[in-house]
Amino acid sequence: MNIENVHLVYFSATYTTRKVVRAVAARLPGTVVEHDITALEPPDDVALSDRGDLMVVGVPVYAGRVPVMAADALLRFRGRGTPAIAVCVYGNRAYDDALVELCDLLGDGGFGVVAAGAFVARHSIFTSIAAGRPDEADMAAIGRFGDACASLLASLPSVYGLVPPAVPGNRPYKTPGAIPIYPSGSRKKCTHCELCVRLCPVHAISPLRPTRTDGNICMSCGRCVEVCSQHTRCFSGMMYKMAQRKITKLCRERKEPEWYLAGR
Ligand SMILES: Cc1cc2nc3c(=O)[nH]c(=O)nc-3n(C[C@H](O)[C@H](O)[C@H](O)COP(=O)(O)O)c2cc1C
Known part of the structure; x- marks a missing residue:
């Protein structure tokens, strides 16, 4: 397949997913066009073809699933036998059903998934977990994944008739648990720069009281x-500390990058 345009679509609240998919895209042929879907507002509709287009999608794992906002935004991207690469990034606990869900979303959208990968990054809520990741070894593996995708794409005439990557996960997908912990700031230290107000993907922070967070809206990203x-700004409180203790125990073992390629 001749790839001219790489549509790089990502949901990335703390920017690790973006870092991972950018590193994948750097190994692929074609011009990269970025679509940042980390926003409540739906993106414009994008229709891609089977002639020269490739979509690379990256999402973080939230409670073992694709974040709801990301799944909604992905509905705006339509393929027509367009090849796609699915990537999920997780905080060294588990990716559970997120990668299989992402592959299903892409298949339903008219894409042919040629490869799917799961990579580890620092946990965005419990930041001592997987701190410093993706590290050098991760980035090297991500590069090898990108190279494997490029070789596979070059060897395929089209996505038709491909055996989809054998991605682990369950259908029906797991029901995500609620995460009722929200960050707040210090009134003494806050300078009202309003970066948090402007960059919160769900508008959960009011400029009038930027140290607070609306818990009805916040997605704890x-x-x-x-x-x-x-x-x-930080996550804090009794509930946070208890959850941190529990999750840290579950994440002790270092998880390594995994990927799956479509077969012929
Ligand atoms: C709401 C929420 C739920 C999460 N659930 C999981 C999870 O189920 N498994 C896991 O390993 N990491 C989990 N994480 C960690 C993120 O998947 C991980 O930190 C990811 O790198 C964040 O990507 P980003 O930097 O692009 O936002 C969760 C993070 C958030 C904010």
């Missing part, structure tokens, strides 16, 4: 903690 210019 960690974007405001990541971008806070004074490093004052």
